Amino acid sequence: MEHITTDICIIGAGPVGLFAVFEAGLLKMRCHLIDVLPQVGGQLSEIYPQKPIYDIPGFPVVNAQDLVNGLMDQIEPFKPGFSLGERVDHLERLDDGTFIVRTNESTEVHSKVVVIAGGLGCFEPRKPAIDGLESFEGKGVSYMVRNPETYRDKKLVLSGGGDSALDWTIFLSEIASEVTLVHRGDTFRGAPDSAEKVFDLAKSGKINLVLQSHITAISGNGHLKQVTVQGKDNEIRNLETDYLIPLFGLTPKLGPIAEWGLNIDKSAIEVNTLDYSTNIDGIFAIGDINTYPGKLKLILCGFHEAALMAQSAFKYVYPDQKLSFKYTTVYGVNTF
Template sequence: MSTPLSTDVVIIGAGPVGLFAIFECGMLRLKTHVVDSLDAVGGQCTALYPEKPIYDIPGFPSIDAADLIANLEKQAAPFQPEYHLNQQVMGLEKVGDKWRVTTDKGTVIDAFAVIVAAGCGAFGPNRPPIQGLEAYEATGGVQYYVKKREDFRGKRVVIAGGGDSAVDWALSLSDVAASVQVVHRRPKFRAAPESAAKLDELAKAGKIELVIPYQLGGLEGENGKLSGVIVETLEGEKRTLPADVLLPFFGLSMTLGPIADWGLNLDHNHIAITPARCQTSVEGIFAIGDIATYEGKLKLILSGFAEAASAAHGAHAVARPGEIFHFEYSTTKGVP
């Protein structure tokens, strides 16, 4: 085992909520080490949809996910966090008055507190049960994420799904794609009302076609080059939609991985917490963001930001148990 590193707080997860937790801990003079299984900070914002506009960040009517991550990283930088990327936390045990975190790369970190900001845990797309899907995945005919809108310029795009991702990308790609057809089993979409209304407006204007009520039935093409998407109704009526790319948005499959073995109180693959300090069932371990759950929880980035502040204050009480703390606003305190 390598010589343990020492810090005040280990943050597991370098997505937007984890990055903001660095800032909040730094404002309380707590040093942080950050571990993430991806090879870059940003979590899903970086890995899945860097060019997707986000509309519910206070002060930004619209901001692309990649720009949000860049700003959060810049905001955290004055507090000199140490990042351990492309590593998965495998072990968590109490050693003396600290928690010992170990990764699959042999990194060992001792900390007074641990903040779990692991998002969905280990994630991957829910793939539709279509024969021959793998051949089209290999050539880009079937994709589950949009990293660059320009990659779809002039292409015939079929989007399957009825949630926020399907609706948001239909709206966004309608500006660059040759055509956008949205396949959904029912007329009602499970998306933000304003986005669903915009989708309906574009459909009425002929810029998007809503293929309803249909579901995916198969794919057409040769040598992995997609030429059509077969859709069908529950009654068996079939259509073939001309397509260069199929984007199935059926959500992510989520596994907690080693987190499930840490003795935390779990609720349907989420970590149950006490909202006031985002404390888990184990003292000194906190959870924030999408992985945390409590009554009335809203799965929004801005909710995760507030949880990061609460968890940082909880971690401060653990790391500095006898220290008298006088809270100061950032406007009066400033940053390094």
């Protein structure tokens, strides 16, 4: 178990969470960020890294990933800590008003302030609507490939038509005893090279390709044993398998945040626009995750929220100090 002590624990390493490090840093507050995604940048890096953004002040146009890279450069002097690829599962307020934030990987962050900059929530695998699917999770059903060796000499069914379905089908065809890829279409729109390779593997009999079909049922006795597939022509087939890996990308879900006693309205956290504080003392919410009258889900609004949050967070980190507002143009960026 890793134990980290910091001033501010920021949940979410999207653009607003990253900029919060800068605003906190100017006030000599150290930050640690946690994000469920394996990389920083939130939606920008996960959903639209190559898209241009036109409403960042001072940049007539900026590529989403370039903005993330710029923010990382901007906060580097403040040496933030990162726990990436970890989901915050637990948040506890201690008697002295400080917080313990714990992740699914048992990382514990002890902080004086918690800032939730979680965008639309945790990115989680999109699950197909199959009865009983969740009861087989960990018992033959998984939504990502953590350790390919798990599948050595086993029978696998993968479903999906995107890049990850193609890439894992190719990779696992060398490891598993039998690989079947089920896809609702009859073509793949992902990387043409990968698509061609999958068709070649099917032609040479190394994998089974079941096109224009979808999985309608799964069954087993304690562990997955069979997947039922229905074709466009309504033909039904049962496939014996050890594992099913549905690969349909990620979608954000509010997740455990909903259980922390925060006031929530339509999957967003209600905040006071004075400083973007929540109903729990010492917890702030900034960026797309919060809601208030007039809220606009814009990165630039999130940046503004981060600045005001930091001014207010100061009193939790330095309760005995008086805060005087300073311009970077006068004082520069005094790093740690």
